[in-house]
Every structure is written in structure tokens, then in C-alpha cells.
Amino acid sequence: MTTSLLEARDLSIHKGLRQLLKGVNLRVESGDIWQLAGSNGIGKTSLLRSFARLASIEVYGDLSRCDDVLYSGHSAALKGALSPRQNLKYHPSGLCIPSDSEIDDALASVGLSGYENALTARLSAGQKRRVALARLFLPTGRLWLLDEPFTALDVAGVEVLEQRFKAHAHAGGAVVFTSHQSADLGDRLNVLDLEQFRGE
Amino acid sequence: MSETTDIDMLRYCRSQTGRHIMLLVRSPSEVINPLLFFLLVIILFPLGLGPDREQLSVLAPGILWVVALLANLMICMRLFVDDFEDGSLEQLAMARVPLAIAVLPQLVASWLASGLLLSLVSPLFGLMLGLSMDVTPVLVASLLMGTAIMLLLGAVGSALTVGVQRGGMLLALLVLPLYVPVLIAGTRALNEALYGGDPYVALALLGAGVTGGLILAPLAIAAGLRVSLEL
Amino acid sequence: MWRIVHQFGSPPWVYGFCDRVIPWLLPITVVALLTGRVWGLLFAPTDYKQGDSYRIIYIHVPAAVVALAGYYVMALAGLVSLVWRVKLADTAMRAAAPIGAAYTAIALITGAIWGKPTWGAWWVWDARITSMLILFFLYVGVIALFEAYENKTVAARACAILSLVGTVNIPIISKSVDWWYSLHQPASIKFTGSSAIDASMLYPLLGMIVAFYALFALLMMLNLKQSLTSEYAQSNWLIKRITT
Numbered sequence: 001m002t003t004s005l006l007e008a009r010d011l012s013i014h015k016g017l018r019q020l021l022k023g024v025n026l027r028v029e030s031g032d033i034w035q036l037a038g039s040n041g042i043g044k045t046s047l048l049r050s051f052a053r054l055a056s057i058e059v060y061g062d063l064s065r066c067d068d069v070l071y072s073g074h075s076a077a078l079k080g081a082l083s084p085r086q087n088l089k090y091h092p093s094g095l096c097i098p099s100d101s102e103i104d105d106a107l108a109s110v111g112l113s114g115y116e117n118a119l120t121a122r123l124s125a126g127q128k129r130r131v132a133l134a135r136l137f138l139p140t141g142r143l144w145l146l147d148e149p150f151t152a153l154d155v156a157g158v159e160v161l162e163q164r165f166k167a168h169a170h171a172g173g174a175v176v177f178t179s180h181q182s183a184d185l186g187d188r189l190n191v192l193d194l195e196q197f198r199g200e
Numbered sequence: 201m202s203e204t205t206d207i208d209m210l211r212y213c214r215s216q217t218g219r220h221i222m223l224l225v226r227s228p229s230e231v232i233n234p235l236l237f238f239l240l241v242i243i244l245f246p247l248g249l250g251p252d253r254e255q256l257s258v259l260a261p262g263i264l265w266v267v268a269l270l271a272n273l274m275i276c277m278r279l280f281v282d283d284f285e286d287g288s289l290e291q292l293a294m295a296r297v298p299l300a301i302a303v304l305p306q307l308v309a310s311w312l313a314s315g316l317l318l319s320l321v322s323p324l325f326g327l328m329l330g331l332s333m334d335v336t337p338v339l340v341a342s343l344l345m346g347t348a349i350m351l352l353l354g355a356v357g358s359a360l361t362v363g364v365q366r367g368g369m370l371l372a373l374l375v376l377p378l379y380v381p382v383l384i385a386g387t388r389a390l391n392e393a394l395y396g397g398d399p400y401v402a403l404a405l406l407g408a409g410v411t412g413g414l415i416l417a418p419l420a421i422a423a424g425l426r427v428s429l430e431l
Numbered sequence: 432m433w434r435i436v437h438q439f440g441s442p443p444w445v446y447g448f449c450d451r452v453i454p455w456l457l458p459i460t461v462v463a464l465l466t467g468r469v470w471g472l473l474f475a476p477t478d479y480k481q482g483d484s485y486r487i488i489y490i491h492v493p494a495a496v497v498a499l500a501g502y503y504v505m506a507l508a509g510l511v512s513l514v515w516r517v518k519l520a521d522t523a524m525r526a527a528a529p530i531g532a533a534y535t536a537i538a539l540i541t542g543a544i545w546g547k548p549t550w551g552a553w554w555v556w557d558a559r560i561t562s563m564l565i566l567f568f569l570y571v572g573v574i575a576l577f578e579a580y581e582n583k584t585v586a587a588r589a590c591a592i593l594s595l596v597g598t599v600n601i602p603i604i605s606k607s608v609d610w611w612y613s614l615h616q617p618a619s620i621k622f623t624g625s626s627a628i629d630a631s632m633l634y635p636l637l638g639m640i641v642a643f644y645a646l647f648a649l650l651m652m653l654n655l656k657q658s659l660t661s662e663y664a665q666s667n668w669l670i671k672r673i674t675t
Contacts, residue, residue, distance in 0.1 A: 016582045054293060057430050058584055071294045075287030081226040082219075090219040092283075092302075093291035097215055356596055360589050364579045374572045374593065377565045378600050381607035388614065420596050423513075427589045431582065 003066075004029050005143045005174045006051060011061035012199065013046050019199030020046055024061070026192060028143065031169050033185055034176045038194035044178040045074070045147055047194065051176065052145050070141035072149065076132035080121030084112065084131045087120055088138065098138045106137035110160060125152055133157070136164055144168065146177040158183075209297050213305050220309035230278070231313045234271045238318060241267045242325045257330035261390035264326060264339070265346070265383050268318060269376075272347055275314045276354030277371055279306070280362045284428065289362075293429055299422035307355055307418075315347025331394075338393040338403070345406035346386045352410075352417035353378045359424030363431040382409065440517040443668045446659050449652040450672075460649050463642035470635040485549070489635060491541035493643035494534050495563055499601070501531030501647060502566065505573070506598040509591030521587035522662070524594065525577065526654035530647060532570035538563050558612035562605045569597045 005028050012022035020043035028034055036044045049055040050063065052071040070093070078087050088103050098106075107116055110130040115123065120131060129152045136144070150158055162185055165175050169188060183189065224231055245263050246256060256263075283289045283306070292302050322343050323336045331339070357375035361367035389402035438444045471489035505527040512520035542560050543553050554560075573590050580586035663669045 014584070016584065052294060054290060054429050057427075057588055058582075067296060069294065071290065073287050073290050075285070075290075077287035077291045079219075079223060079286070079288075081223055086219075086222070090215050090222075091291065092216060092219075092288050093295050094212075097211070360576060360593060361579070367579065370572075370575055370579055373568065373575055377568045377572070377604065378596070380565060381600075381603050384607045384611040388611070391614075416599065420592060423592045424589065427585060427592065430585045430588075431580070 005032075006065045006176070007063070008051070009062040011047075011050065011059065011063060013043055013050055013055070014058040014060075014199075015043075015046065016058075021194060021197040022199045024194075024197045028174045028176060030142065030172045030174055032174045032190060033165055033169050033188050034174075035183065035189060035191045036176065036178045036194060037191050042194050042198065044194060048145050048147050048176065048178055049073075066143055068142040069145060070135070070143070071145045072132065072135065073147050076128065078120050078128060078131055080119070082120060083117045084120055084123075084134070085116040087131060088134060091135065094140075096139065102138055103134075106134040107131070109137045109164075110134045111156070126154060126157070129153055130157060133161060136161075136168070142173045144173065144175045144177070146175065148179060149177050150179050150181055150183065209301060212295070212297055213301065216302070216305035217309055220306050221312070224309060224313045231317070234275050234314055235317060235321060237274060238267055238271045238321075238325065241270065242328060245329065253330045257332070260326060260329035260331040261387045261394070263329055264322060264331070264343075264390075265386045267325075268322070268343060268347065268386075269350065269379055269383060271318060272315070272350040272354060272379075273372055273375065275310065276351065276358045276375065277368045279310060279355055279358040280425065280428075284362045289425060290429060293426065299425060300418035303355070303359075303418055303421050303425065307351060307421075311348055311351050315344065315351055318347055319343035331390075335390060335393040338389055338399045341403055342386045342389040342399075342406055345403070345410050346382050349382050349406065349409045349413050350379055352413040352421075353382075356417055356420045356424055359421045359428060361428075362425070363428040382406070385409070440515075440519050442519055442659055442663060443672075445519060446656060446669070446672065449656045453649065453652055453656075456645065456649050456652070460642060460645040463638065463645055467635055467639035467642045471639065474635070485545070487541050487545045489639045491538055491545055492636060493640040494538040494541060495559070496640055497643045497647050498531055498534035498538050498563070498566060500644070501527055501534055502569065502594070502601065503598060504651075505531060506591075506594035509594040512587060513591045513595075521584070521591075522655060522658045523651070524590060525587065526651050526658060528570060528574050528577070528590075530650045530654065532567065532574060534643075534647070535563060535567040535570055539567060556612075558605075558609045561612070562608045565604055565608070566601070569601070573597070 006026065007028070008024055008026045011024040011026075013020045013024075024047065026034070036047060038044055046055060050059040051065065052069065053063075053065070054071070077092065082090075084107060085100070085103050088106065089097060089100075104113070104116060107113055110133050112127065112130050112134065115127065120128065123131070133149070133153075149161060153161065162183055165177075165183075165185060166188060168175060242263065245259070249255065249259065280289060283292070293299055295302055319340050322339055323331075323333065326336070326339055327333070354371070354375050357371045357378075360374065361371045364370060385402045385405045389399040389406070391397070392402060393399040467489060471486055505524050508520045508524035508527060511517055512524060539560070542563065546555050546560075547553050573593055576593055577583075577586045577590050580589060660669065
């Protein structure tokens with residue numbers, strides 16, 4: 001029996017006096033791609049953050065999860081004063097410091113070769129997004145928890161990301177992401193509609 | 201791959217310390233401004249109290265320490281704010297290193313750029329206030345330790361208030377009561393040295409404070425950061 | 432034994448406890464306070480050094496003692512909330528904070544009232560008063576932190592951490608203030624004159640301390656009941672309780 005990468009049982013999330021979600025059940029196996037869908041404010045980000053264990057005070061229920069996790073939130077944790085290479089090499093989340101060649105490959109995959117040593121502050125918003133994206137091309141966690149990964153990406157960028165998701169799932173990892181847009185990931189994609197878990 | 205070894209933690213801390221120092225080097229104003237603040241406020245005291253050297257030199261230990269305290273407070277107000285806003289704190293919390301250890305690189309880098317510099321420059325300011333040069337070793341030693349303790353305590357307050365709008369005043373309210381023992385010990389060391397007593401008791405207490413602070417403060421800082429990240 | 436401890440975490444049980452205790456605690460507290468006050472005002476002997484103005488210590492000292500104890504109560508509630516995730520402990524901590532702060536303020540004000548006739552100044556920087564002042568700011572800090580967060584559940588967690596940090600620091604602060612004071616004041620003038628106190632003055636003092644503790648407990652229970660009422664306004668058990 002494969003141990004799932006993430007298992008949430010009867011999870012309910014509160015925010016102050018309000019109950020956002022209740023009775024959430026989700027099981028993420030390796031090779032899965034899950035999209036958390038729902039209207040604005042329903043609690044997609046809160047649920048994702050509870051998976052990341054960044055939110056735990058107002059989270060009730062059972063949650064078990066593997067340790068090898070990569071989380072990407074709304075802000076990209078990039079320092080403008082550093083170069084993309086430095087940002088990726090010294091990313092605060094990573095125990096494994098990627099080698100220069102791995103960084104170069106990752107930046108090339110997102111279409112930023114030549115910009116490795118530029119000042120991140122001088123890049124455009126789209127380019128900054130791609131630097132954040134390049135993290136996914138480094139040897140990283142098995143379980144990806146991504147909050148709105150498709151924002152501010154152009155068509156080419158979306159394509160690159162979709163391909164990366166599929167490759168990661170194929171290699172045994174898993175992706176859980178929130179998004180407003182529907183992603184073209186074929187039959188690999190499972191959608192969890194959070195409307196069914198709306199709290200009182 | 202899933203076990204976090206000590207070597208990995210050390211490597212992580214080293215690389216993160218390097219990152220923070222790099223960032224500080226690239227924004228020198230963050231380093232210079234507290235020192236300028238220190239100087240400017242020191243200047244206010246002769247202007248306010250009168251230029252009488254005798255009087256100033258009696259008050260010098262207290263003035264130096266109070267100003268060092270305020271400069272430290274200023275630094276702590278900026279401590280985690282940037283990282284909170286650009287998502288770096290989140291990533292820090294996700295790292296597979298205990299958060300209490302993961303915050304140390306930033307604290308070390310901050311201290312090197314603030315407390316250390318302040319302590320080394322302090323004899324000059326002491327001179328301006330008529331402080332005898334004989335007590336320079338005690339002055340520097342006490343400030344080195346005192347600024348370290350104040351940074352650790354201030355970081356606890358900073359961790360709890362980083363998510364609060366305009367949390368600066370709140371930080372001061374939370375942290376200044378905790379600074380009182382440091383102020384007392386620091387001025388005591390200087391006064392003992394100036395008037396022929398034994399400054400080592402006070403210095404030893406400061407040393408104990410640094411040790412105790414290094415062990416306990418990171419736990420509170422990590423807990424505080426996790427609370428702030430819940431917002 | 433664990434069942435008893437467990438009950439303390441249950442809001443309906445605690446509400447019921449408060450309901451049962453308050454009716455008899457209230458009169459006892461009032462009687463104790465009145466007795467202590469009258470005894471201290473009228474029946475305790477006149478101090479040979481300070482005359483009758485010293486009688487304010489029958490309010491000042493108990494207030495100070497319970498103010499300090501109150502901080503520990505608050506921090507303990509915070510600890511329970513942090514470690515065992517008991518929501519009621521949050522409520523208890525929130526209840527203790529303003530009461531403790533009020534006690535500290537009373538201690539400070541009565542200290543000033545004592546100071547004026549005794550030493551001629553409204554404010555004297557002696558060790559005890561200075562420590563009280565810092566304690567006051569520690570309380571205010573906790574209350575301010577709670578108000579600063581919009582999400583009150585998260586706020587309670589932050590306050591729990593802050594109270595624990597404060598608890599660890601209180602002995603350090605008070606010892607260092609004592610140390611500071613011993614340097615700057617000659618030992619011949621002992622402002623904190625609780626060294627040799629006559630038995631006839633001691634008993635009313637002890638009585639008042641007990642009365643102040645009882646008052647603290649009473650106020651906490653009233654506050655708890657009120658918080659529980661507003662928090663569980665929609666719950667069945669509360670509606671049933673109130674309507675029966």
C-alpha cells in the first residue's frame with residue numbers, strides 16, 4: 001500500500017469567529033495533481049497553508065503529510081538586491097544548496113538564460129515570476145503546495161509550468177495548487193471543489 | 201534525504217548568514233542609519249543639559265546606555281518586516297530546520313551590522329560626553345554583550361508584532377520593560393569601573409544574560425513568528 | 432483525577448462552576464474586605480514613626496501582592512492554552528489581564544498616596560514601586576498585543592507567548608531593580624519598611640491580602656462568565672441554562 005504524500009481527514013478551518021471550511025477530506029498519492037477550486041474567499045489559500053502547516057491554530061481535524069514539501073505562496077521570497085542565481089542558491093527554504101549548473105539549467109528552462117546574474121529588482125514582473133518558477137526545476141520536494149502558480153504568466157510560461165507539473169507527477173511527486181484558471185493538464189488533473197466544504 | 205543532520209543545519213545557517221550579510225552590504229543605509237541616530241541623540245544631551253564637562257561625565261554612562269537601547273529598538277523594528285512581506289519568513293518556516301535555529305543567521309548578521317559596530321564606535325561617543333578613556337574596555341565589553349541581549353529580546357517582540365500594522369510603538373511597549381535589567385547592569389559596570397569598584401560582577405551578569413538569551417530567546421522568537429505567520 | 436482536570440476545559444462545566452461559586456464568594460469577599468478595612472483603619476495601632484498615614488498599606492500591599500500573583504495566573508493560563516490547546520484557558524488569560532492591570536494601578540496610586548505624607552513626594556523611585564511600574568507595563572503590553580491582532584484566536588496565542596516571556600523576566604527585572612536601588616540609596620533609609628512589623632498590624636494585613644485574592648477570584652469568575660456568555664451565545668447549553 002502506497003503511503004500517501006498527504007492525507008487530510010475531516011479538516012475544518014476557522015478564521016476568527018467564522019468557519020471557512022468543514023469536513024475536508026483529501027488524499028494525495030504520488031503522481032497526483034490536484035487543483036483546489038472555488039470562489040474567491042472560500043478558503044483555498046487557507047486550506048493550502050494548513051497543508052503546509054503554516055496555519056495550524058484554527059485548523060481542526062487530522063492531517064498527516066510527508067516531510068519533503070515545497071511551498072510557494074503569494075509572495076515569491078525573492079530579494080531584489082540579489083541576482084536570480086543568488087536568490088535560488090540561497091533560498092531560505094532549502095537545505096540542499098543547488099549547484100551552479102543546476103541553477104543555470106533551471107533558469108534556462110523558464111526562459112531566463114542570460115539573466116542569471118542580473119539584479120532581480122530590475123527584472124519585469126513576469127520575469128520575476130519566472131525566477132520564482134525556476135525553483136520548481138531544481139531538485140526539490142516531492143509534494144508541491146503552490147498558491148496561484150499561474151498568476152502573471154504569459155501563454156508560454158503557462159505551457160512550461162503545465163509541462164513541469166506533468167513531469168513531476170510522472171517522476172513520483174505530487175502537486176496541489178490553487179488557481180482561478182483551469183489548467184490544461186488532461187486526465188491527470190483532479191479538481192477538488194471547495195464549495196462542498198463550505199462552512200456555516 | 202529526509203533526515204536533517206547537524207552538518208546540513210550548519211551549512212544552512214552558514215549560507216543563510218552569508219545571504220543576510222550580502223543583503224546588508226547592498227543596503228548600507230540600514231547599517232549606517234542606526235549609528236547616525238546614535239550620534240545625533242548623543243549630541244542632544246549636552247545641548248539639553250548644558251556643556252558642563254563635570255556634569256556630563258557623571259551622566260555619561262546612563263546617556264550612552266539609554267541611547268544604545270533606543271538605537272537597538274530602532275533596529276528591532278525593522279528586523280523581520282521585509283522578510284515577512286516578501287514571503288521569506290514563510291519559506292524559513294517551511295525549511296526542515298527547527299525555526300528556532302533558522303532565525304539565528306538573521307540575528308547574527310543583524311548584530312554584526314548593528315551591535316558590534318555600535319560597541320566599537322562607542323568610545324568615540326563616550327569621549328564626546330567626557331567619559332574617561334580608562335573605562336573603554338568595560339564600555340565596549342558591556343555594550344557588546346548588552347546589544348546582543350537587547351537584539352535577542354527585541355527579536356522576540358519583533359516576532360510577535362511583525363504582522364501588526366504600525367507595530368513599532370507596540371514593539372517598544374513590549375520590549376522596553378525587558379530591557380531594564382540590561383540597562384541597569386550595563387550602567388552599573390561602567391559606574392563601578394569609573395569609581396574604582398568591581399565591574400566584573402555586572403559584566404558577568406551580562407554574560408549570563410547573553411548565554412541564557414541565546415538558549416531561550418530563539419524558542420520564543422520561533423513561536424512568535426509562527427503566530428505572526430498565521431495571519 | 433484527569434476527569435477533574437478535563438472538566439476545567441469544558442465551558443458548560445466552568446460556567447456552572449462560576450454560577451455556583453459566585454453567590455457565596457461575593458458576600459464572603461465583601462465581608463472580608465470590609466473587615467480588613469475597618470480593622471486596619473480603626474483598630475490597628477498607630478505606627479510610631481508614620482502616624483496614621485501608614486494605613487494605606489492595607490490596600491497598597493495586598494494590591495501589589497495580588498497584582499504579581501495575577502500575572503502568574505495569566506501566564507499559567509497562557510501556558511495551558513499553548514501546551515494543551517484548551518480554548519477556555521485563552522478566555523481565562525484574557526479575563527485575568529485587565530483585572531491584574533487594575534490591581535497594579537491601584538498599588539501604584541496607593542503607593543503615591545502613601546509617599547506624599549511619609550516622604551513629602553508623590554513619586555519616589557524606590558525598588559518596589561519601580562518594579563510595580565514595570566509590572567504595569569508588562570500587563571499593558573499583553574492587553575495592547577491582544578487588541579492589535581484582529582483575529583482573536585491568534586491574538587490569544589501571541590499573548591500566551593508574551594506572558595510566558597514576561598514571567599521568565601519578572602524575577603530578573605525585580606532582582607535587578609533591587610540591585611539598582613541598593614546602589615543609589617543609602618541603606619539607612621529603608622523605604623520598603625516591611626522588615627519588623629508588629630503582629631497587631633500584621634494580621635489585618637494578611638486578612639486584607641486574603642480578601643484581595645478572593646476579590647480577584649470573584650472578578651475573574653464574573654469576567655469569565657461574561658466572556659463565555661458572549662462567546663457561546665448561540666449554544667444550546669447556554670440557552671438552556673439561562674432560560675431555566
